[in-house]
Amino acid sequence: MTVFTCGQLSDVAHNLGGNLHFQREMPGELPVLDGEQQVQILGDGLVLYFSQSRDLVDASSQNRLAPGITAAFLLSGEAEVSLPHQRLHFDARPGGQRAMLVNLTDADQFQRHWQCERQETKVCLSITPGWLQHFAFASQLCSDNLLRFSRNHWQNLPWQPSAEILQRAHQLLARDAGLPPLLQRLQRESFALDLASDILRGIDAPPEKRLGNHLERCLLRLRGWLDSGEANDLSITEMARQLGTNPVDLQNAFRSRNGITIAAYLRRRRLEQAYHAICQQSLSIEEAASLAGYEHLSSFSAAFKRQYGFPPSQARQ
Incomplete structure (x- = not known):
């Protein structure tokens, strides 16, 4: 694990297209996060992100989220974020809400709430508008549900990753350290495509049958x-x-x-x-x-x- 100062974390966010800043002023040399972040940008417009972290401060921060569909879920720990008009608490324990699925038509800000010593292991996949345009819209494979979802800013669905996706994510994190870089990349590319499929199925799923x-x-x-x-x-x-x-x-x-x-x-x-x-x-x-x-x-x-x-x-x- 690596300890990130406020300045270092802002630089990391900037290199990934974000714009991280804390709501209260903090010295650039102040340690704020202990963790590891891994990002894999696939050539076809999918961005896969793994993070394991522990907050070192109590704070709130804002960052920029790119346009497109973003799905994130916890493998362990807790997290808390605020979207426009909505505050969400995520918990990987059984029965908790561990995931979110949102669409942005334009880049926008979201807020993360930090709690000292709180830990999280997170997986995130971003599906860019270019990927959707090339693989879904242009090929006429886009369903009405997906089309409606992709046209609404801050559209939010109650998605949960499948048991298979959770299992594979645990496997990737456990095995990556012992894999050659090429094999690691290939396995993550395969996982990203399967995760994208799981996400699109969640968007296209018909409304649940009403029970008594x-x-x-x-x-x-x-x-x-x-x-x-x-x-x-x-x-x-x-x-x-x-x-x-x-x-x-x-x-x-x-x-x-x-x-x-x-x-x-x-x-x-x-x-x-x-x-x-x-x-x-x-x-x-x-x-x-x-x-x-x-x-x-x-x-x-x-x-x-x-x-x-x-x-x-x-x-x-």
């Missing part, structure tokens, strides 16, 4: 149970009974809303808890396995590797 009010309330309560751990010892039949519905309707509605079954969501959430416990709380692999609900270490290691692409022993590296 009772089932909507059941899903809301169920997500709270799953994320808090209250449902860890309940079967789906028991969940449905306590919610006042039947297991088939509950399972079908949950899959429709989240793209996976209740059991798969619960396994993923437990593994996310184990991952953060290993990285941030220094739990042993055995303790993390128990936290995730696994009796056998081999089963936990296999499930962890399927989700993140590397064994739990490498999670701290």
Whole structure:
């Protein structure tokens, strides 16, 4: 990790086309950020950005966001930003809002709120108007939803990255250090294209099928149970009974809303808890396995590797 002073961070932002400045005056030599930032500009108009950082000050700053579609999501930690007429808090923990998806027709300012010692690991992809013009509009592949989205300034959608995208992002950050530069670039280019596809699918997704009010309330309560751990010892039949519905309707509605079954969501959430416990709380692999609900270490290691692409022993590296 590298410690950036206020002046150095402003220079980095300027080199990337931004215009970073803090709302209160700070000395140029004041350390403000401890972290690492990696930017890959692809020739066809996609810009992929990875950052791992820790705030060293309490402050607010403004920066310029380029025109086009920008998607950003957290792999860990928290972040807080302000868009015009909207303040957003992002949290990578299960149940939190970890992502945003916005479109700008012109360059504009956004605000970031800093909190000393707050950490975040973030992935961001910018899709330039030129990329859209060449690959979507000119080839007549642009849907009505995408066309409407791209024509509105500060258009904002409640997008969340797919489980596959989250898994690959974790893998890229874990493996990059040991890869030759060319292979690293090729893997990131492939990831950027797949992420762009995931983003465009999110824009084109049809409105969610409306469920009955009772089932909507059941899903809301169920997500709270799953994320808090209250449902860890309940079967789906028991969940449905306590919610006042039947297991088939509950399972079908949950899959429709989240793209996976209740059991798969619960396994993923437990593994996310184990991952953060290993990285941030220094739990042993055995303790993390128990936290995730696994009796056998081999089963936990296999499930962890399927989700993140590397064994739990490498999670701290």
